[in-house]
Amino acid sequence: MTAAHRAPPPPPISKRMQRDIDDPIPLKKGVLRFLEDPYHKTKNPNGIVNLGVAENTLMADELLDKLPKSLHMEYEDLGYGRPNGSVRLRTALANFINAHFNPATPIKADHIVATNGACAAINTFSYTLCNPGDAMLITAPYYGAFDPDVSHKSGARAITVNLNGRSPFEVDHIEALEQCMSKCQAEGIIVKGMILSNPHNPLARCYSREVLEALLKFASKHNIHVVSDEIYALSLFDHHLNDADAEEPQFTFDADNVDPSSLHSSSFISMLALPNLVELINPELVHIVYGMSKDFCINGLRVGFAISPFNSAVLEGIGGNAEFSWVSSITDSLCSTILEDTKWTNWFLLRNQKKLAASYLRTCKVLDHLNISYLPAQAGHFMWIDLKPYCDKIKDLLMERSGEAPKIPSQTLFNALIEHKVYIAFGEAFHTEEIGRFRLSYSMNKDAQELGLMRMEQVLKCITSGDIELSISPDEEDIYKLSKTLDDVCLVEATVGEMIPQNERPEKKKGPQCIVS
């Protein structure tokens, strides 16, 4: 026997890290299922087709042609440089924002901190704005990774604001925010801000000016910060839908002379673009997140931006620990080169928008054919679809077969889809209260998309006919729990709108009005 066997066990790892590990977000759990056996056209044709991750591979050829040619390393790129991003990169991004976000006040390099991804940018805002235990409000549904982005390492809480059937794109949803705010005050939770994504993830639509103004007035009333995640700003395509061809995107534009205005649609209004910002709110409360992952179709690049144009204390804060979100100089240099090449950038972004429009229309056709309801998309890589009828059918089938109804039938549906080799993201991962919502991605090549949709169709048909094996997933409870209540004070995630135990919650009568068939 060695000495080690007589040694006491090592001290356990820290409680907060154990908690972070023990609470993987449902979104991650879904992705991990897909990653067990990912589809590849030649290497793994029977693998799981990914129609769930927000990953845009439509522009892969264009990127693989451009990126390797764009790495021009300089002597300076070898040294430390600046942990908040090079002046070159931040200047290029400021110019990009000024060209495409229509800011009422021009953005400068000094307003920007570059981070290794947008999740690090949100984490930086959370750490800067919140003391441990303070909260950020987010209306449901929302991008599930906002939970760790807000809470991990910062000790802040992401509080889900359930809208009780209201649409976040209607002004009346502010009432739910007010109610949540009152609950927080009653429970002694200090709310420091709210986060929203615009264009919205997972709803794939943009906030109107009216709603943005109402949100800002709400934030102003309570003197809380607003962090607007605008990472899909240029993945906008609703202005191309009328002349888009679902089968083949149209590139009838002069690649060398793309008019930047052809990239813009009136549907997207950046929080920075409101000319009357100062009348709505103290601008010191307004901040933006952007990143290269989505509009430039490179999730692996890990380049995000925390932008705070009006608040020098927050600006200093978001740069205060920049050494932990430091972007590699290689990547910094490559990004700068791309952003500076405005001719290429405009061409790339327009081409991407046209491809997204075509791909989206292709998906709509299939969904219409299957009579599946969905929220019309304006931007992003995905759409929000309604598979509740299939969940209801699953409930009936399982009751019939075993006398036991699944608590989360969408989990059973999700598992059936994974079994049949297609992955779409389940709504619980986005904190929705609605049963049977899924986020369906369409930003992949046509072959994979057709195969994935075909597999989905087969599963849905088998459910309709009852010709499918189904079983209640053993971890359903877990997933539900994870996406809902947590009220350890030191923790990090808590759902104030969800105080009623799930079995006492009244069943919803109808879905949000914005769902159309």
Added chain:
Amino acid sequence: MTAAHRAPPPPPISKRMQRDIDDPIPLKKGVLRFLEDPYHKTKNPNGIVNLGVAENTLMADELLDKLPKSLHMEYEDLGYGRPNGSVRLRTALANFINAHFNPATPIKADHIVATNGACAAINTFSYTLCNPGDAMLITAPYYGAFDPDVSHKSGARAITVNLNGRSPFEVDHIEALEQCMSKCQAEGIIVKGMILSNPHNPLARCYSREVLEALLKFASKHNIHVVSDEIYALSLFDHHLNDADAEEPQFTFDADNVDPSSLHSSSFISMLALPNLVELINPELVHIVYGMSKDFCINGLRVGFAISPFNSAVLEGIGGNAEFSWVSSITDSLCSTILEDTKWTNWFLLRNQKKLAASYLRTCKVLDHLNISYLPAQAGHFMWIDLKPYCDKIKDLLMERSGEAPKIPSQTLFNALIEHKVYIAFGEAFHTEEIGRFRLSYSMNKDAQELGLMRMEQVLKCITSGDIELSISPDEEDIYKLSKTLDDVCLVEATVGEMIPQNERPEKKKGPQCIVS
């Protein structure tokens, strides 16, 4: 007047972020002074020459030739990939460690989490091993950035262990660790681990097997973790000193067939290389940090590695929040290509060692000529020099002139050097108790080095002759405070060995014995 002018002020930023900002490490303060006016041979010949940062520019031409050719982007590099680093990168690094660190148990890809720099790796260990308020011990002097690396975001404390004149390379310094441990226990501070750098920063020497074993026994006795930062492992050059030419490095080796053993010196022993590890300590307590910045001479690359081969809980922990230390896929791919090219890597590392040896010897010559004492270096980019005689002279001069002695004469010397356009890092930034210690870098091209040393020589001569204007820096107190006590419990940095107010501390009689002239 606009609405904003009537608005209440925005909530202040979080206390911990304000604290992080208010306590910049002295090392950073020094670097910021240099960055105000950095020397460039043609663009800014009158700028400040950098002989203070641990930045190795000796291999810049070789890198600028190799790196741009090495970016081969694949379709997979566009996607998310894995936040803990690609399997490819971690496999390449495992092979590298197995080839060069002589581990008693081979390292596998699964033992490694890639991070955006070694500072993020240390921060990950700190967050994983410590609850807020728990401590990591570090013997002084040490790399000043360990303070934020340990404490920021994690809420752990970096506790400086003063050795009271003992050398960290002698076994008897364990007594100081034991005393510090007792003090921590008496004050209810839970110590979770210790950090050491080997090769040592700033002392530029390696720990002997005897001392490593004593350190591990100490850690075992108290059941605390040991994190060994081995980022300078291959910047070892003491085995080349006998046949090195200070004026021109010798490259009399076959570039295509470099024997890996020519890269190794018996002076460096990795913590992983101890064959009797299990007899000394529970191996679950032993962890390693590595990174590409130093041995590969690219500080800007931001690629570090947290390595934990024996403890699955810690391994899971260091990967638990990897999305915030995610390495860009571009950089991940580039690093993988370089590490896989073992022929080039071996050539590059050997060439770097030879250049470091020559550059070090060149510096020794100048220091010998000036009769400046220094600790002989074995590895790294810098050496630890003793400018106390000049500090004493500064004290005398200022007493004579103004009747006021500076509390930290090395700050006055530092300021005089900066005024005369040369930057070297002052010892206080490394938490030393010894007066007049500086870390002098030599890993830059000969022209800059000669110019910097010449400027330093001029300043020192003027001090000797009294022919120089000197003034007590207004922020001396600040710098001293920063490098010493802090005992806010929520904070982060605390110096247990430094409980005696500075004006009551007995003056040291002599420097550490390891300083030779």
